[in-house]
Amino acid sequence: KQEVTQIPAALSVPEGENLVLNCSFTDSAIYNLQWFRQDPGKGLTSLLLIQSSQREQTSGRLNASLDKSSGRSTLYIAASQPGDSATYLCAARTFNAGGTSYGKLTFGQGTILTVHP
Amino acid sequence: GAVVSQHPSRVICKSGTSVKIECRSLDFQATTMFWYRQFPKKSLMLMATSNEGSKATYEQGVEKDKFLINHASLTLSTLTVTSAHPEDSSFYICSAQRGAGDSNQPQHFGDGTRLSIL
Numbered sequence: 001k002q003e004v005t006q007i008p009a010a011l012s013v014p015e016g017e018n019l020v021l022n023c024s025f026t027d028s029a030i031y032n033l034q035w036f037r038q039d040p041g042k043g044l045t046s047l048l049l050i051q052s053s054q055r056e057q058t059s060g061r062l063n064a065s066l067d068k069s070s071g072r073s074t075l076y077i078a079a080s081q082p083g084d085s086a087t088y089l090c091a092a093r094t095f096n097a098g099g100t101s102y103g104k105l106t107f108g109q110g111t112i113l114t115v116h117p
Numbered sequence: 118g119a120v121v122s123q124h125p126s127r128v129i130c131k132s133g134t135s136v137k138i139e140c141r142s143l144d145f146q147a148t149t150m151f152w153y154r155q156f157p158k159k160s161l162m163l164m165a166t167s168n169e170g171s172k173a174t175y176e177q178g179v180e181k182d183k184f185l186i187n188h189a190s191l192t193l194s195t196l197t198v199t200s201a202h203p204e205d206s207s208f209y210i211c212s213a214q215r216g217a218g219d220s221n222q223p224q225h226f227g228d229g230t231r232l233s234i235l
Contacts, residue, residue: 034223043123043210044161044226089160104151105224107160 002027002094006108013080013115021075021111023090028068031093031103035064035075038087038110047088048075080115087112120144121213123227131235132203138196138230140211147213150194151224152186155208167194201234208232 003026013019023033032051036044048057048064050073056065063076073090091105120143128136140150149168153161167173167188175181183205185197194213198205208231212224 036226041208041229041231043121043228044212046223046225049223091161104163104166105161106163109160 002030002092002106004090004092004106004108006088006090006111008111009109010112011114013113015080015082015115015117017080017115018076018078019080019113021077021088021090021113023073023075023108025071025073025092025106027092027094028071029094030068033064033066033073034091034093034105035062035073036089036091038089040087044089077113080113082115082117084115085113121147121211121225121227123211123230125230126228127231127233129233129235130201133200134234136198136201136232138198138209138211138232140194140196140213140227142192142213142225145213145215146191147194148191148216149214150188151212151214152184152194152196153210153212155210155229157208161210164196198232201232203234206232206234 005024007022034049035047038044050057050066061078066073087110089110091107093103093105122141124139151166152164154164155161163176164179165173165175165186167186169188169191173186188194208229210229211227214224215222
């Protein structure tokens with residue numbers, strides 16, 4: 001059974017800092033890994049999706065890396081801003097119990113990020 | 118980008134009431150839809166997966182008769198919480214994906230429904 005862990009659980013940084021969020025997963029047989037942002041009381045916004053064959057993906061100030069062999073992914077946020085404050089979730093997509101093709105996402109518990117001015 | 122609309126955003130009702138939540142993909146055909154439940158300060162827990170025109174596949178521990186899922190079209194899935202009780206109070210989020218067989222497609226999420234049972 002896939003288990004996804006995120007460290008740290010919470011992070012508070014001053015504006016302008018570069019920061020790294022960590023995600024680890026126990027089963028390396030993944031389709032892909034996705035990073036999401038969740039604002040309080042809201043749904044999830046997809047930030048980056050890394051296919052199993054890829055090592056990293058970049059979007060603006062965000063860079064996500066994937067190391068399947070060690071079961072790790074990191075989300076790097078450059079020059080953080082107060083608007084980046086949110087909960088960041090990583091999710092690994094693996095086969096479901098029935099082995100059907102669509103797979104399922106297993107989520108970590110998230111990192112609550114606060115960027116203060 | 119892909120848009121998933123979930124309605125209602127918030128429901129408050131009495132114990133014993135049945136509540137229906139709708140999830141629509143607005144600009145793409147969602148062959149597969151997912152329903153999640155999120156407890157306060159916890160991560161998302163997958164409840165069930167539905168493919169258009171087929172019966173939903175429920176995760177272990179999720180009561181099929183309690184949480185009825187219908188995926189009648191490529192743009193609409195519904196979750197009905199039957200005879201809801203206070204312990205069913207939670208944040209429910211749906212997700213939609215293009216393509217049944219292509220698990221490398223990203224999932225797109227709705228804004229969630231806050232269900233409060235009195």
